[in-house]
Amino acid sequence: MPETSDKIHDIVVVGAGPSGMTAALLFASVGFETALVAPAVNQEDGRTTALLQDSVTLFEQIGVWDNLRSFATPLSKMRMIDDTRRLVRAPEVTFDSAELNLEAFGYNLRNKDLNRVLAEAAQEQANLTLFEDLAVSYDFGEESVSVFCQDGAPLKTRLLVAADGRNSQAREAAGIELRRWSYPQVAVVLNLEHDRPHNETSTEFHTPTGPFTLVPLPGRTSSLVCVVTSEQAETIKTMSKDDLALELEHRAHSILGKFGIASSPQSFPLSGLSAKSLVGPRLALIGETAHVFPPIGAQGLNLGLRDVASLGRLLTSARDMGADIGATEVLSRYESDRRSDISTRTFAVDALNRSLLTDFLPVQIARSAGLYLADKVPPLRRLLMREGIAPGTKRKTQAVRDNVY
Ligand SMILES: Cc1cc2nc3c(=O)[nH]c(=O)nc-3n(C[C@H](O)[C@H](O)[C@H](O)COP(=O)(O)OP(=O)(O)OC[C@H]3O[C@@H](n4cnc5c(N)ncnc54)[C@H](O)[C@@H]3O)c2cc1C
Known part of the structure; x- marks a missing residue:
């Protein structure tokens, strides 16, 4: 193996998905001398991401929100419609951000725009060095971690942040176990044009194969995440644009009028993953390296960005107190800060998805009763809305009012 240079970076982030790029930008912006090792950013991603308020705050902090905002569409209302056609069905529920005195629950953005803006900011961030390379192996030492790359020279760092995704080699090299x-589902994703305005309302139909979700984009366009069986996903791929537009309009009960297909369908088989530990020797896992679950309720990347914010906060405070940022005690704090949020979201999304798939009547009744109460009991509605945006939102809003932060 080639010799590692003597220079020790404060932090090396591996992986330039949205979690890795945001983390590298945050660490560099608060004064850590940071390196980002990753192949060129993926510009073929046809998905969109609904970014919730905490994510927007983080993007403001790293100075990219003004650029992102011009590509983002506000999500003011979220509507859920039970389209399972089962014996027991839930009532329709609409959550309105105005009930929380918010302009919007969040903003929908094309992943291509998100990734491009983050990559441009990374080029300009003074404290951040970019290595367009693949990390291929690691040596976890007492004082530092060595990162060996496919093409370039190895790097040394006090802390390795693994953002190399669901098949992370860094996680595997550290021996972190997973579940x-x-x-049995595939998410088919594409963008649509439609006749009627969406009025900044995201609509999620709960169907027997999973959610069918229309999320607003600029003007009379929306993104669609349609969760279907793998056979149905194959059929969709072979349909002509006109037939597909008609089929999707039928599934959407024509709520947005006539559909036109604005992008080719892309498929994402659904799976889940949970790392048994979020930390290793001088190592922290963030984003999909640590947790993966189905795309329901716009939770995945928002959860990953809360990992980033938490890690940034804890590392800054450790450094300010003169502590070693790769020390076990610092990393244990990250583990305990993030564990409950990750477990709760993973469990809730999994339970909702499975409740749609099952024909077991008690589960159908429980899901319907939950949505009925969410519709009829205002304090529960508000609690669900706040928790949907981020855990502890009420406490944070109160703390801001009381000038605690
Ligand atoms: C259909 C769908 C819709 C979704 N919608 C939403 C939504 O509305 N809201 C939301 O919050 N979330 C959503 N998600 C989830 C969200 O897309 C993911 O959470 C997010 O993309 C994960 O980003 P990441 O940076 O953690 O991982 P990734 O995007 O997987 O990034 C990993 C990166 O690591 C790089 N890499 C891999 N190996 C190496 C190596 N050896 N060396 C260097 N680099 C390496 C890869 O090239 C890649 O760029 C959705 C997911 C799906 C499937």
Whole structure:
């Protein structure tokens, strides 16, 4: 193996998905001398991401929100419609951000725009060095971690942040165990044009194969995440644009009028993953390296960005107190800060997805009763809305009012 240079970076982030790029930008912006090792950013991603308020705050902090905002569409209302056609069905529920005195629950953005803006900011961030390379192996030492790359020279760092995704080699090299599971479903993603305005309302139909979700984009366009069986996903791929537009309009009960297909469908088989530990020797896992679950309720990347914010906060305070940022005690704090949020979201999304798939009547009744109460009991509605945005939102809003932060 080639010799590692003597220079020790404060932090090396591996992986330039949205979690890795945001983390590298945050660490560099608060004064850590940071390196980002990753192949060129993926510009073929046809998905969109609904970014919730905490994510927007983080993007403001790293100075990219003004650029992102011009590509983002506000999500003011979220509507859920039970389209399972089962014996027991839930009532329709609409959550309105105005009930929380918010302009919007969040903003929908094309992943291509998100990734491009983050990559441009990374080029300009003074404290951040970019290595367009693949990390291939690691040596976890007492004082530092060595990162060996496919083409360039190895790097040394006090702390390795693994953001190399669901098949992370960094996680594997550190011997961190995982739980993996799969679902009998595929998410088909594409963008649509439509006749009627969406009025900044995201609509989620709960169907027997999973959610069918229309999320607003600029003007009379929306993104669609349609969770179907793998056979149905194959059929969709072979349909002509006109037939597909008609089929999707039918599934959407024409709520947005006539559909036109604005992008080719892309498929994402659904699966789940949970790392048994979020930390290793001088190592922290963030984003999909640590947790993966189905795309329901716009939770995945928002959860990953809360990992980033938490890690940034804890590392800054450790450094300010003169502590070693790669020390076990610092990393243990990250583990305990993030564990409950990750477990709760993973469990809730998994339970909702499975409740749609099952024909077991008690589960159908429980899901319907939950949505009925969410519709009829205002304090529960508000609690669900706040928790949907981020855990502890009420406490944070109160703390801001009381000038605690
Ligand atoms: C259909 C769908 C819709 C979704 N919608 C939403 C939504 O509305 N809201 C939301 O919050 N979330 C959503 N998600 C989830 C969200 O897309 C993911 O959470 C997010 O993309 C994960 O980003 P990441 O940076 O953690 O991982 P990734 O995007 O997987 O990034 C990993 C990166 O690591 C790099 N890498 C891999 N190996 C190496 C190596 N050896 N060396 C260097 N680099 C390496 C890869 O090239 C890649 O760029 C959705 C997911 C799906 C499937």
